[in-house]
Amino acid sequence: MTARRRVAVLAGGRSSEHAISVASASSVLQALDASRYEAVLIEIGRDGRWELSAARQSLPDAEGSGIASLPVVADSAPAQALGHVDVVLPILHGPFGEDGTVQGLLELAGVPYVGAGVAASALCMDKDLCKAVLRDRGIAVARNVTLRNGDRTEHPFGYPVFVKPARLGSSVGITKAHDEGELRDAIALARRHDDKVLIEELVPGTEVECGVLGNRDPIASEVGEIVAHAEWYDYSAKYDEGGMDLVVPARIPADVAERVRRIAVDSFIATECEGMARIDFFVRPDDEVVVNEINTIPGFTATSVYTKLFEASGNPYPDLLDRLIDLALERHARRSRLEY
Ligand SMILES: Nc1ncnc2c1ncn2[C@@H]1O[C@H](COP(=O)(O)OP(=O)(O)OP(=O)(O)O)[C@@H](O)[C@H]1O
Ligand SMILES: [Mg+2]
Numbered sequence: 284m285t286a287r288r289r290v291a292v293l294a295g296g297r298s299s300e301h302a303i304s305v306a307s308a309s310s311v312l313q314a315l316d317a318s319r320y321e322a323v324l325i326e327i328g329r330d331g332r333w334e335l336s337a338a339r340q341s342l343p344d345a346e347g348s349g350i351a352s353l354p355v356v357a358d359s360a361p362a363q364a365l366g367h368v369d370v371v372l373p374i375l376h377g378p379f380g381e382d383g384t385v386q387g388l389l390e391l392a393g394v395p396y397v398g399a400g401v402a403a404s405a406l407c408m409d410k411d412l413c414k415a416v417l418r419d420r421g422i423a424v425a426r427n428v429t430l431r432n433g434d435r436t437e438h439p440f441g442y443p444v445f446v447k448p449a450r451l452g453s454s455v456g457i458t459k460a461h462d463e464g465e466l467r468d469a470i471a472l473a474r475r476h477d478d479k480v481l482i483e484e485l486v487p488g489t490e491v492e493c494g495v496l497g498n499r500d501p502i503a504s505e506v507g508e509i510v511a512h513a514e515w516y517d518y519s520a521k522y523d524e525g526g527m528d529l530v531v532p533a534r535i536p537a538d539v540a541e542r543v544r545r546i547a548v549d550s551f552i553a554t555e556c557e558g559m560a561r562i563d564f565f566v567r568p569d570d571e572v573v574v575n576e577i578n579t580i581p582g583f584t585a586t587s588v589y590t591k592l593f594e595a596s597g598n599p600y601p602d603l604l605d606r607l608i609d610l611a612l613e614r615h616a617r618r619s620r621l622e623y
Contacts, residue, residue: 298377508533
């Protein structure tokens, strides 16, 4: 029998999506097969402090390297207790987790980790930059203007428009603005979360999402349709009981679903994602497929959209975790052979 792999799950984090991350991480810990994985939870507080969970009691005295050499936790009791780690699962959403910062730290520490690398994480976190890359590859995205601090708030679109912080998730800081007055308030709200703000044209039609899994040869999941029980898919529609329904497969023609899946994979490759991503789309009434955004660490509980889409595609949650861990190790081994 081979030794169990030591898996460190990073949860929480500094962003406003802290609580969602904790829920995802707790599902992951439950789903990891205990006969093959020794899991340890590292919680990152809203204040940015890293802490080993109570699970450290069960850890043997650690030698080895890996995450113990991370600057943030070096010299701390948790770092000494943690010891060698085979792979890290950063189950973090938003800034300081999904945006390449933690990924950079893990690169420096030389530890394999699940999901997109530094550049893809940073790119996909930034809705403005991500659209630029997708547009460049001929992938349709919603038109927008980008406001940086001090920019005038003019836009060429009719109302309503969507106003968003460039780098956040879970609909936090987003407003559907119906007139100029609401636009002003919407920009003020978005600016509390980011100094870069997008005003986007409204894309009418059906909202669908597609999961992607893989490194060099990624596969797409079934396409799911989001039915939000609200004017749009806002925070409460996402997380309140009964706030939304996920319809799988989406009620769109088969050839359109196939196009969504193809564009999902194309977008994943164009942005150099690895491991996993959930790509969010609009399908216009004329069946044009428009990418809304890419999530490199999507909600990851046992009942999250990404999980359900792969379940419907024949990949149950524990298998999905196995696959993601294998992909992390594969990338690490491949990159370790490179000469820099
Ligand atoms: N241009 C648009 N046209 C129509 N609806 C939009 C548009 N932009 C956003 N929305 C609505 O707002 C929701 C949230 O937008 P978006 O996905 O960009 O935010 P997010 O906070 O990054 O979400 P996530 O939780 O997926 O990370 C969308 O799911 C959709 O319902
Ligand atoms: Mg989204």
